[in-house]
Amino acid sequence: MLVEFELIQSAQRGDAAAFNRIVSAYRRRILGTISRLIGRPEDVEDVAQEVFIRLYYSLEQLRTPEVFEPWLYRLTVNASYDYLRKSRRRQESRMSDLSEQQVMMADAAAGSRAQIEDHERRRVRDTVADLLASVSEEDRILLTLKEVEGLSLKELEQIYHVNENALKVRLFRARQRVLKNMKGVTGNTAQSAQTDEVK
């Protein structure tokens, strides 16, 4: 926990300063999670704002402060789902724009160490983004929370409200689907990386 239980209880009683401190403690982590869930840097802050607004209005419903973090993750996942549903079509077109922009930036790069690292990070991001784009939103969010955010099965249980076995099955199936698509996607990415290098 990044904050004390007393602070959460103060915020539940309507203390705005306590609420501000909770937001300050968690906002960076929530922004990071959202950026990896939705894959659209320009909209991350808007989704995070929505998460904290929902937190503000539902904080009084939280009976046990011990489950605050899984509950905040749940709000984050729900807000990300809502965002992805609303902007599914818009997202596809903008992701391709973003990719083009990144390619242009990479083309402009002239081989310094930092630029090579940037290029490598971009390649990894593109590969994983392509892999996760090939599965459903549910699989993508679940895998991101488990494999990238590093949440435990126990924490996922509290977020999804399902038992451990059901989660294991869902995770296994989601991983299998990604693995199935992996060969093609990594092959394509390696090819595009080589093309970038030639340019």
Next chain:
Amino acid sequence: MSDRFMSPYESQESQNQTDRERQLDELFRAYALACPDPEPSVNFMPKLWAGIEAREASRNVFGRMAKALVTAALAASAILALLVSMSSNSDQPYSGTFVQALTANHVSQLEPFHVDRISEMENQ
């Protein structure tokens, strides 16, 4: 027999699967490092409070509308109840049978065909 003999092809396929699993784990780890948590903008908190206040204002508007609707519905119910009770007072239902009601309304018309008089006529 659970541990049957694996053909070289199956063994190769199994090895490939393990390699892909390991590659995926490495990819996820690299992805986590390649996507650091972004810094919030300086306007994050002011924008958040502006959002909360805007939501509060719209909630108040909806609340007021809901209250007005409830009041209007209650008033309409009261008026309807009053109208129904007034109309029921003016049309008192008749407690007798249909024939009795008919007789009461048309006594003068039935008078010439009174049974007693017809029997008197027959006797004559």
